[in-house]
Amino acid sequence: MSSYELVIKTRTGWHLIDFREVTRYRELFAFLVWRDIKVRYRQTLLGGLWAVLQPLIAMIVFTIIFHRLAGVGTDGAPYPLFAFAGLAPWTFFSASVTQSSNSLIGNQNLVSKIYFPRLFIPLAAVSALLMDLLLSLGIFSVLLIWYHWRLTAAVFFLPIFIVAAFLAAGGIGLVLSALNVNFRDVKYAVPFLIQMGLFVTPVIYPVRYVPKRWMWILAVNPMSGVVLGFRRCLLGTGESWQLVASSLTVCLLLFIVGLFVFGRMERRFADII
Amino acid sequence: MQPIIEIRNLGKEYQLGTAFRTENFREFLLRKARQPWNGLRGRENPHASGKERFWALRHLEFDVPEGECIGVIGRNGAGKSTLLKIISRITDPSEGHVKLRGRFASLLEVGTGFHSELTGRENIFLNGAILGMRRSEILAKFDGIVAFSEVGKFLDTPVKRYSSGMYVRLAFAVAAHLNPEILVVDEVLAVGDIAFQKKCLGKMNEVRQSGRTVLFVSHNMATVENLCQHAVVLEQGQLSFLGTAKEAVQHYLKRQATSAGENKSHIVNLKDSPRRGHGSSPLLDKAEFYGPGGEPLSCLQIGDALKIRIHLHLDNPVESFDVGIGFFSLYGQRVFTAHSRFEPDRPRKAEPGPKVLVCDIPSFTLVPGDYIVGIWADINGVMTDLVEEAARITVVESDYYGTGKAPWNDVMVMKQRWHTETAPDELRVSSGCTASGAGPG
Numbered sequence: 240m241s242s243y244e245l246v247i248k249t250r251t252g253w254h255l256i257d258f259r260e261v262t263r264y265r266e267l268f269a270f271l272v273w274r275d276i277k278v279r280y281r282q283t284l285l286g287g288l289w290a291v292l293q294p295l296i297a298m299i300v301f302t303i304i305f306h307r308l309a310g311v312g313t314d315g316a317p318y319p320l321f322a323f324a325g326l327a328p329w330t331f332f333s334a335s336v337t338q339s340s341n342s343l344i345g346n347q348n349l350v351s352k353i354y355f356p357r358l359f360i361p362l363a364a365v366s367a368l369l370m371d372l373l374l375s376l377g378i379f380s381v382l383l384i385w386y387h388w389r390l391t392a393a394v395f396f397l398p399i400f401i402v403a404a405f406l407a408a409g410g411i412g413l414v415l416s417a418l419n420v421n422f423r424d425v426k427y428a429v430p431f432l433i434q435m436g437l438f439v440t441p442v443i444y445p446v447r448y449v450p451k452r453w454m455w456i457l458a459v460n461p462m463s464g465v466v467l468g469f470r471r472c473l474l475g476t477g478e479s480w481q482l483v484a485s486s487l488t489v490c491l492l493l494f495i496v497g498l499f500v501f502g503r504m505e506r507r508f509a510d511i512i
Numbered sequence: 513m514q515p516i517i518e519i520r521n522l523g524k525e526y527q528l529g530t531a532f533r534t535e536n537f538r539e540f541l542l543r544k545a546r547q548p549w550n551g552l553r554g555r556e557n558p559h560a561s562g563k564e565r566f567w568a569l570r571h572l573e574f575d576v577p578e579g580e581c582i583g584v585i586g587r588n589g590a591g592k593s594t595l596l597k598i599i600s601r602i603t604d605p606s607e608g609h610v611k612l613r614g615r616f617a618s619l620l621e622v623g624t625g626f627h628s629e630l631t632g633r634e635n636i637f638l639n640g641a642i643l644g645m646r647r648s649e650i651l652a653k654f655d656g657i658v659a660f661s662e663v664g665k666f667l668d669t670p671v672k673r674y675s676s677g678m679y680v681r682l683a684f685a686v687a688a689h690l691n692p693e694i695l696v697v698d699e700v701l702a703v704g705d706i707a708f709q710k711k712c713l714g715k716m717n718e719v720r721q722s723g724r725t726v727l728f729v730s731h732n733m734a735t736v737e738n739l740c741q742h743a744v745v746l747e748q749g750q751l752s753f754l755g756t757a758k759e760a761v762q763h764y765l766k767r768q769a770t771s772a773g774e775n776k777s778h779i780v781n782l783k784d785s786p787r788r789g790h791g792s793s794p795l796l797d798k799a800e801f802y803g804p805g806g807e808p809l810s811c812l813q814i815g816d817a818l819k820i821r822i823h824l825h826l827d828n829p830v831e832s833f834d835v836g837i838g839f840f841s842l843y844g845q846r847v848f849t850a851h852s853r854f855e856p857d858r859p860r861k862a863e864p865g866p867k868v869l870v871c872d873i874p875s876f877t878l879v880p881g882d883y884i885v886g887i888w889a890d891i892n893g894v895m896t897d898l899v900e901e902a903a904r905i906t907v908v909e910s911d912y913y914g915t916g917k918a919p920w921n922d923v924m925v926m927k928q929r930w931h932t933e934t935a936p937d938e939l940r941v942s943s944g945c946t947a948s949g950a951g952p953g
Contacts, residue, residue, distance in 0.1 A: 243612075243613065243615055244611060245613075247598060247599070247601055247605065247610040247611075248604075248605060248608070249604050249607065250604055266641055266646055267642060270638055274627060274630065274634075277630060278629050278630065281670075282629070348625070349642070352602065353600070353624050353643070354600055354601035354602055354618075355642065355644075506603075506604045509597065509602045509603040510526065
C-alpha cells in the first residue's frame with residue numbers, strides 16, 4: 240500500500256484550485272489541447288488554413304468598409320496592418336470564449352464519468368486556439384514584408400500580451416462554461432456579447448477616436464490592453480501605458496475570479512449537466 | 513492493517529424537480545427573488561417550494577481490505593452508481609466520507625473520452641491519459657493494448673468508422689492496461705461477444721491475483737460469485753447485506769423473490785411503472801399474461817403455452833411499431849427474447865390510437881425458476897419505451913418429457929428423440945446381426 244491517502248467528502252465555500260492536483264494531471268492537459276487542435280479542422284478541405292483565413296478576410300473587409308468607405312484612420316501604420324494587428328488577438332479571444340464556454344456541455348460524457356481537474360476542459364479549448372494565433376502571426380509577418388514595415392525591439396514584449404489575452408479569454412471562459420452547465424442561456428448570449436465587444440474594443444478604430452469621458456470603458460475592457468499592446472509591439476505605434484496597465488490588471492483579476500467561481504460551481508457539474 | 517477503502521456514514525442527497533432539469537436563467541432569478549419572501553414567512557424549507565429531495569445513498573459504512581475483490585450488487589436505483597460516482601470523485605457526497613489509501617482508476621463506462629474523429633492510435637493515447645496513465649506508460653504498453661484489442665490494421669482509421677465491437681474492444685484494451693492499486697469496474701462485461709467477455713474476465717482475474725483491489729459492480733450474479741470473495745448488497749441507498757459473495761447473492765435473490773410476490777398479478781400496469789427506463793416516452797399501457805387454457809396466469813409449467821397481450825398507444829402515425837419481450841433470469845442474464853419483428857408479414861405501419869399486440873408462445877421451455885420480464889416498444893426501429901422489470905413469471909416443474917424425469921439445472925428444455933443405430937464396429941464384429949433401437953413412440 241502506498242502512503243497515498245485521499246479523503247473524499249463534502250466541499251463547501253470558496254477555494255482556489257488545487258495546484259497539486261493540476262500538476263499531477265498536467266500530461267492530460269497537454270493531451271486535451273492536442274485533441275482539440277487535432278479535431279478542429281478534421282474533415283475540412285482547407286484544414287489549418289482556416290486559422291489564417293478568418294482574420295485575413297476580416298482584415299480585407301474592414302479595410303474596405305471602415306478605411307475606404309467610412310474614412311477611419313490609424314495611428315501611423317497602413318490600415319490593413321493596423322486592422323490585422325488588432326484582429327489577430329480579437330479573433331483568438333472571440334473564438335476562445337465561444338469554444339470554452341461550450342466546452343463543458345460539449346464534453347458531458349467526460350464530466351459525468353471520469354474525474355480529473357475540470358478546469359482543464361475550458362482552458363484546453365483556449366490553449367488550443369493559441370496555435371491559430373501563432374499561425375495568424377505568421378501571416379502578419381508576410382504582411383509586414385509586403386508593406387515594408389519594420390519591426391522594432393518592442394516585439395519581444397509580445398508574449399506578455401499573448402499571456403494577457405489567454406488570461407482574459409480563460410477567465411471569461413471558466414465563468415461562462417460553468418454557468419452554461421446550469422443555464423443554457425449562455426450559448427445564445429455569447430455570440431451577441433462578442434459582437435458588442437468588438438465595438439468597445441479599439442480593433443477597428445484608433446484610441447484617439449474615443450472621447451475622454453468614455454475612456455474608462457477601454458480601461459476596464461481586458462481586450463483593449465491586449466489589442467493596444469499587440470499594436471505597440473508589432474507596429475510600434477504609441478499608446479497610453481496607463482490604459483494598457485489598467486486593462487491588463489483586469490485580465491489578471493478576471494482569471495483569478497474565474498478560477499474561484501469555477502472551483503465553487505464544479506462540485507455540482509456531474510449532478511446537473 | 514488499515515483498509516484500502518474506508519466508507520463512513522456516506523450519503524448523497526439529490527433534489528428532484530428543478531435540479532434534475534436545467535433551470536433557465538429567468539427561472540433562476542425568480543427563484544432567487546422569491547427566496548427572501550420565503551425566509552420572512554418562515555418558509556425557507558426547501559420541501560415547501562415543491563422541490564423533493566431524496567437520498568440516493570445513506571448511512572453507508574463498510575471497509576474493503578487491500579487485495580480483495582469485492583462485489584456490489586443491488587437492483588436498479590439501489591445506489592450502486594451513486595456509490596461509484598462518489599468513490600471515483602465525479603460527484604461530492606452530501607455527508608460522510610470515503611478514504612482511499614491507494615491510487616485508483618475507474619471504468620465507469622469503457623470508451624469514455626474516445627473522440628470519434630480521432631484514429632484508433634490517437635484514441636489510445638487520449639483515453640489512456642484520461643484514465644490516468646502517463647505518456648511513457650502508454651508508450652510502453654502500446655503494443656500490448658493493440659494486441660489485446662485485435663484492431664491491428666485499423667489502427668490509423670478514425671474510430672467513427674469502427675464497428676461497435678471493435679470500438680468496445682479497443683476501449684476495454686486501454687482500460688485493461690491500467691495499473692492502479694484500486695480498480696473500480698462497472699458492468700463492462702455486458703458488452704462484446706462471448707470470446708471477448710472471457711478475455712475480459714481473464715484480465716480481471718489477473719488484476720485480482722496480482723494483489724490489487726477490485727470493486728466490481730454488476731447485475732450478473734454468476735460473475736460476482738465467480739470473481740469476488742465478498743460482496744455488499746445495496747437496497748434503496750442503504751447497506752442491506754455484507755458478507756461472502758455466495759451469501760450476498762443468496763440474500764439478493766431471496767429479496768428479489770419476495771418482492772416478486774408483491775406484484776404478481778396477471779395484469780400489469782405499465783403506464784405508471786416506476787421501472788420505466790430513463791428517457792422513455794410512455795407508450796406502453798398494460799400487459800396481460802394468460803396460461804395454456806386462456807386462463808389468467810398465476811404460474812406456468814414447463815412446456816405450457818403462454819399468451820401475452822400488450823396494450824399500447826401511438827401518439828403519431830408511424831412507419832413501423834414493434835414490441836419486444838425479454839426474459840431475464842434472476843442472475844440478470846437475458847435467456848430469451850420474443851419480438852414482434854420475428855413475425856413475418858405483420859402489418860407494421862400504423863395510425864395513432866390504442867393498439868393491442870398479442871404474443872403466443874406455444875411452448876415455454878425455460879427451466880423452473882423466476883424470470884423477470886422486460887417489455888419495450890420499438891417505433892420506426894428505435895427503442896422508444898422500455899419498462900425494465902415489468903413483471904415476473906414463475907415456471908414450475910412438470911413432466912415435460914413424459915418420463916417422470918425432471919430436467920437438471922440447465923437453462924431450458926427442448927424436445928428430443930433418442931434411438932440406437934447399428935455402430936460400424938459392431939457391424940463388423942457380429943455381421944448378420946442387426947442391433948435395432950427404437951425411439952419412444
